[in-house]
Amino acid sequence: MSKNKRTFGKKAVFHTHFFFRKFPALPYILKWLLISSIIGILAGTASAGFLQSLEWATNFRENHLWMIALLPVAGFLIGLLYYYFGKDVEAGNNLLIDSIHNPKETIPFKMAPFVYLGTVVTHLFGGSAGREGTALQMSAAIADQLSKPFKLDRNERQTVLIASIAAGFGSVFGTPLAGAVFGLEVFLIGKIRYNAIFPAFASAILADWTTNLWNVKHTHYHIHFIPKLEFLPILYSILAGIAFGICAAGFSKVIHWAGSFFKSGIQYPPLRPVAGGIIVALAVVALGTTRYIGLGVPVIVESFEKQLPLYDFALKMIFTIVTLAAGFKGGEVTPLFFIGATLGSALSLFIPLPFGLLAGMGFVAVFAGATNTPLACILMGIELFGAECGVYVAIACIVSYLLSGNNSIYSKQKIGAAKNRRFESRQDQSISDFL
Secondary structure, eight states: OOHHHHHHHHHHHHHHHHHHHHSTTHHHHHHHHHHHHHHHHHHHHHHHHHHHHHHHHHHHHHHOGGGGGGHHHHHHHHHHHHHHHOGGGTTTHHHHHHHHHSOOSOOOTTHHHHHHHHHHHHHHTTOOOOSHHHHHHHHHHHHGGGTTTTTOOHHHHHHHHHHHHHHHHHHHHTOHHHHHHHHHHSSEETOOOGGGHHHHHHHHHHHHHHHHHTTOOOOOOOOOOOOOOOHHHHHHHHHHHHHHHHHHHHHHHHHHHHHHHHHHHOSSGGGHHHHHHHHHHHHHHHHTOOTTSSOOHHHHHHHTTSOOOTHHHHHHHHHHHHHHHHTOOSOSHHHHHHHHHHHHHHHTTTSOSOHHHHHHHHHHHHHHHHHTOHHHHHHHHHHHHOGGGHHHHHHHHHHHHHHTOSOOSOTTOEESSOSSGGGGGGTTOBGGGGO
8 A cells, every 4th residue: 555545544534533523423313313214214104004004994894883793703813813922022012111121132023013913903893992002012113123233232222112112103193293202201200311312303203204205194183262371271271180180090090900800800811802892892782883992083073173971081981991901902092082082072061161172181181191291292282283272281281190190001111200209219110010
C-alpha cells in the first residue's frame, strides 16, 4: 500500500471518529431507525391483514347467525390448538410483559399465527373479544425474531419488545402517539423507560403509516358538543371518573376471578371454552340480539350519538368476561372501549354533561383504570376525539387510574412507583401478587 493511501485511510478514520464524537447519538439513532422501520412495516402489515380478516369474520357472522350455535365447537378447537401445541405462548400479553421484565428465550414465532387464528375464529363464531391483544402478540412475536440476526443484548431485546407493543397498538387503533406511550407505560406502573422512547415512537408511527398504506380504515368518533371549562363541568368530570375507575377495577377483579373459576372447575383446558361458548350462545338466543358479541363498534359509535341505557355496559362486561376467562382469544381493550363509552353515555342520565363527551371520557378512562396507562389513554382521547376535549379526558383518565387501585387486566404488570402512600411498601411487586 502506498504512503498516500495509508495517509488517506488514517485521515478517513480520524474524520469518522471525530464526526461520531461530535454527534454521539447518531449511531444509536441510525441503528434503531433501521430496527424500528422493520418492526413498523411488519407490524403495520400484520395489523392491516388482521383488521381486514376481522371485518370479514364479523360481516360473515352477522349474515349467517346460525354460526353462533357452533361457538362451543370453535372453542374446543381453539382449546385443543393451545393445549397441545401452544402452551408456551398461551399467556399472551402477560408473556410479553414478563419478557420485558426478564428476557429469556426468544418469543416463539408461532404466537403470531396462533393468536391470529384463535381471534378470527372467536369473532367468526360469536365470542365477545377485542383485537389489541392479538395485534400486540403478533407484533412482538415477529419483532423478537430480530434479536438474533441483530445480535441484541438483554436491554436491547427489552427495547424491541416495547417498540413492538407500541407498533401493534398504534397500528390496530390508528393512534400512533397513544401506541408509543402505551408501549412505554404498560409494563411498569408509575415509571417510563426513556431509553426506549425513540424506538417506541418510530415503530408506532411507521406501523400506523404502513397500515394506512394498505388502505385499512379506522373508525372515527365525533363529540358534538364540549362545554366551556368551568367549575361545575370539572366537578362532574371527577364524578364520572370515579364511576369509570370503579368499573375498571370491577372488570379487572371479576375477569381474574372468572378465569380461576373456569380453571378450578374444569380440569381439561380444551373444555373450558366449550363451557364458555355454551353460556355465550345461549345468552345470545335468550336476549335475541348480537349487540353484545364481537367488537361492538356500531354500539360504541351509537353511544356518541344518543343516550344509551345502563344495562348495555353491564351486559357487554358479562359477555366479555365469560368469553375471555373461558379461554377464547382476542383482547380486552375494545370491549373496554364499549363498556366505558356505553357507561358514559348512560351516566348522562345523572351527570349533566353531554352524552357524547361522557361517552368519549368513558371510552378511554375505563381502559386507563383497567391497564394503569393514564398517559396513553389521555393521548388516545386527544387523537380520536380532538384536543378540545383534552382536559375532560385527562380528568376522567387520572381519576379512574387512581380509583382503580392495584388492579389490572395484565397480571404481570409490576409496580415501579406506587399510586399513593398506602401502596409505597408494595413497590416492585407484580399485580398478580395482589390477586
